[in-house]
Amino acid sequence: MTKGDVVVVSELTKKYCRQVALNAVSFSIERGSVVGLIGPNGAGKSSILKILAGIITGTSGDVIISGCSVAENVMRAKQHVSFMPENNPLPDHLRVGEYLRFRAELKGIPTKKIRQNAEKVMRQCDLYYEARYRMIKTLSKGYRQRVGIADAMLGNSEIVILDEPTIGLDPHQIIGVRKIIDANRGSRTILLSSHILSELETVCDNFIIINRGRIVATGSLGELSNNVQGKNIFCARIGGDEQTIRENFQGVQVIEFKRSSCNEDHMIKFEAAEEAYRLLLLKISSNRELSVRKIGPVECSLEEIFLNSTRRCRDQDNVDDP
Amino acid sequence: MKKFYALLKYEIYKLMVSPATYVVASIFTLSIGGIFIFLLYDYIKFAQDVPLVQMFFRCFWLPTCMVVPLLSMRSFSEEYKCGTFQNLFSIPITYTEVVLAKFFAIYGMFIFLWLCSLSVFLAVGPKSESIVRELAFASPFNVGGGLLFIAITGLLFTAIGIFTSSLTENQIVSCMVTFFILLTLFIGGQFFADRSQITNLSLYGTYQESLNIFSQLDNFCNGVFDTRIVVFYLSTCMLTLCFSTVVVQKRLN
Numbered sequence A: 001m002t003k004g005d006v007v008v009v010s011e012l013t014k015k016y017c018r019q020v021a022l023n024a025v026s027f028s029i030e031r032g033s034v035v036g037l038i039g040p041n042g043a044g045k046s047s048i049l050k051i052l053a054g055i056i057t058g059t060s061g062d063v064i065i066s067g068c069s070v071a072e073n074v075m076r077a078k079q080h081v082s083f084m085p086e087n088n089p090l091p092d093h094l095r096v097g098e099y100l101r102f103r104a105e106l107k108g109i110p111t112k113k114i115r116q117n118a119e120k121v122m123r124q125c126d127l128y129y130e131a132r133y134r135m136i137k138t139l140s141k142g143y144r145q146r147v148g149i150a151d152a153m154l155g156n157s158e159i160v161i162l163d164e165p166t167i168g169l170d171p172h173q174i175i176g177v178r179k180i181i182d183a184n185r186g187s188r189t190i191l192l193s194s195h196i197l198s199e200l201e202t203v204c205d206n207f208i209i210i211n212r213g214r215i216v217a218t219g220s221l222g223e224l225s226n227n228v229q230g231k232n233i234f235c236a237r238i239g240g241d242e243q244t245i246r247e248n249f250q251g252v253q254v255i256e257f258k259r260s261s262c263n264e265d266h267m268i269k270f271e272a273a274e275e276a277y278r279l280l281l282l283k284i285s286s287n288r289e290l291s292v293r294k295i296g297p298v299e300c301s302l303e304e305i306f307l308n309s310t311r312r313c314r315d316q317d318n319v320d321d322p
Numbered sequence B: 001m002k003k004f005y006a007l008l009k010y011e012i013y014k015l016m017v018s019p020a021t022y023v024v025a026s027i028f029t030l031s032i033g034g035i036f037i038f039l040l041y042d043y044i045k046f047a048q049d050v051p052l053v054q055m056f057f058r059c060f061w062l063p064t065c066m067v068v069p070l071l072s073m074r075s076f077s078e079e080y081k082c083g084t085f086q087n088l089f090s091i092p093i094t095y096t097e098v099v100l101a102k103f104f105a106i107y108g109m110f111i112f113l114w115l116c117s118l119s120v121f122l123a124v125g126p127k128s129e130s131i132v133r134e135l136a137f138a139s140p141f142n143v144g145g146g147l148l149f150i151a152i153t154g155l156l157f158t159a160i161g162i163f164t165s166s167l168t169e170n171q172i173v174s175c176m177v178t179f180f181i182l183l184t185l186f187i188g189g190q191f192f193a194d195r196s197q198i199t200n201l202s203l204y205g206t207y208q209e210s211l212n213i214f215s216q217l218d219n220f221c222n223g224v225f226d227t228r229i230v231v232f233y234l235s236t237c238m239l240t241l242c243f244s245t246v247v248v249q250k251r252l253n
Helices: A045-052 A074-078 A096-106 A111-124 A141-153 A171-184 A197-203 A221-229 A242-248 A274-286 A302-320 B002-017 B019-045 B052-058 B061-072 B074-082 B084-088 B095-124 B130-136 B140-167 B171-199 B202-211 B213-221 B227-252
Strands: A005-016 A019-030 A034-038 A060-065 A081-084 A159-163 A189-193 A206-211 A214-219 A233-239 A253-259 A266-271 A291-297
Touching: A005 A045, A005 A189, A019 A045, A019 A060, A019 A189, A019 A206, A019 A214, A034 A045, A034 A197, A045 A060, A045 A081, A045 A159, A045 A189, A081 A141, A096 A111, A096 A141, A096 B002, A111 A141, A141 A159, A141 A171, A171 A189, A171 A197, A197 A302, A206 A221, A206 A302, A214 A221, A214 A302, A221 A291, A221 A302, A233 A274, A242 A266, A242 A274, A274 A291, B002 B095, B019 B052, B019 B061, B019 B095, B052 B140, B052 B213, B061 B074, B061 B095, B061 B140, B061 B171, B074 B084, B074 B095, B074 B140, B074 B171, B074 B227, B084 B227, B095 B140, B095 B227, B140 B171, B140 B213, B140 B227, B171 B213, B213 B227
Parallel strands: A034 A189, A034 A206, A081 A159, A159 A189
Antiparallel strands: A005 A019, A005 A060, A206 A214, A233 A266, A233 A291, A253 A266
16 A cells, blocks of 8 residues: 555455355555456456445455545545446436436535536536436436436546446447546546456556456556566567667567568567666667667557456466365 | 435425326325215214214225325335435435435325325315314314324334335335235234223233224324324334334345
C-alpha cells in the first residue's frame, strides 16, 4: 500500500454458503487511475465490485476506501463510491431527468445543486437533448447504459465502479463511453469490469486479472506482458547493412532476424536485460551507418495475457487437486 | 432523514403512477360500496342493536384482506426481480430507511383509501331522514373509534405485507401468503376466542382480548380505548418490520 492508493483490499474472502467466491484477494488501486478488472465468468469479479460498492459484505478480510474501512463504517465508505451494476437495472416508471435527480437526492447532493448536477452528467453522457424527458422504459439499451453511467458520475465520489459498461453497445456508443472515461481520467479513480479486452486495453492504465476467486496478475500492460513472457523481449526495425546490424547486436540474444518484405529494413526480435537494452540503444543510435526506424519492448496483447494467466492458474489448480 | 423523505417520496410516486394501484383502489371502492349497500338494505329491513357504522366497520376485514396484499406485494418482490434493489443499496442508505419508506408509503395509501371510503356515509348524511341518521351514527365514537382501530391494526397488516414481499421475488406468492396470514389473524382470532368461551380454558381466556380482532373493534367503536391493544399492534408491527430488515439484509448478502 502506498500513500496514493485510494482502494486497498487485503485478504478479502467471500463465501456463499460453502462456495468460495473470493479467496484471500489482495490488491490496491492508485488514485486517479483507470483500472480494468478482468476474469472469466464466475471468477468473482462482480463479488469484488459489490463489496467495494458496499452492497454486500466480505466473509473475512478488509477493504479500505479513501481511508475508510468498509467493514467498520460502510456508510462512510459508500460516500466515496459510485457504482453501476451489471445489466444496469433501472426503474421503468421514471423519466431520465427525474431518476437522476432522485439519485442525486439520495447521494446527499445539496438540494440547490441537484438540478445543476443532474444536467451536467446528462450533458456529459449525451442525454440532455435527446432523452431528458423520456421514460426509462422507452429507452434503447445504449441509452439505458448511458443513464447508468450518468448515475455513476453524479456527485463527487472519488471512485467510480462500472460493471460491464459497454455490454450491448454499438461502436459509436462504445466510443462515447470511452470519451466519458477519458474526461474523468486523473480526477477520479475508475474501476471497470468487462469481457471486451480490446476495449479495456485502450482505456485502462492498470489491470487486475482474477480467476477462480484468486488474483492471478496485476499491473500495467507492460508489466503483465513481461510477467507472462518471463523475460524482456524487444523488437527493432533498422535500416542498413546486415553485417553492421549483426555486429551491433552481438551482446544480446537475437531471437529472430529477418529482412522486411517491402523495403531494405531489417526486423530484429531480441531478448536483453534492461541495462543491456539501454547500452544497445545508445550504440545503434550513434552509428551513422544504421537508421533506427522503430525500437521498443514487445508487449503481448491483453487477450494473450489473459488467456495465459488464467490457463496457468487452471494448470496450477489441477496440480494442487489431482 | 433527508434520504428517508426522498425514498418515501419515490415510493409514493411509484404507487401513484402504477396502474395496479388504481386497480386495487377500484377493487377496494367496489367492495366497500357493495358491503355498504348490503348492510343498508339489511339495516332498513330488520331492526339492529348496533349502529350501521359499527356494522360497516365490522366488515373491514374483507377489504383489508384484499387491499393490503395487493398493495404490498410489489414493494420488495418487484425490486428483487428487476434488480433495482442492489442499485438502491449502492448509495449510503440504511436497510431500515428503505423498509420504513416502503412501509409508510403503503400504509399511507391504505389509510387514504379508508378515509375515502367514508364517503359512502354521505348516503345517510344530512339529506336523509333524521331517524336513519340517528340510528346510523349512534355516537361520534362509532366513526372515530372504528377508523382509529383500522389505523392501528393497519400498521401490523401492512408490516406483514412488507415482510412477505421481502421473502420472495414472486409477487403472486407474496400476495397469497399475506392474504392467508391476514385471513388466519381474522378468522383464527375469532375461532380461538369462541373456543375459549365454550371450553372455558384459562389459557385461551387470558389472550382472548388480543386475539379477537372483532371484539377489539367493538370496544373502540363504543369509545373504549384500550392502550394494551395499541401497544400490542405497535410492538408486533415493529417486530415484523425488524424481521423484514433482517431478511432484506440477508438477501443482499
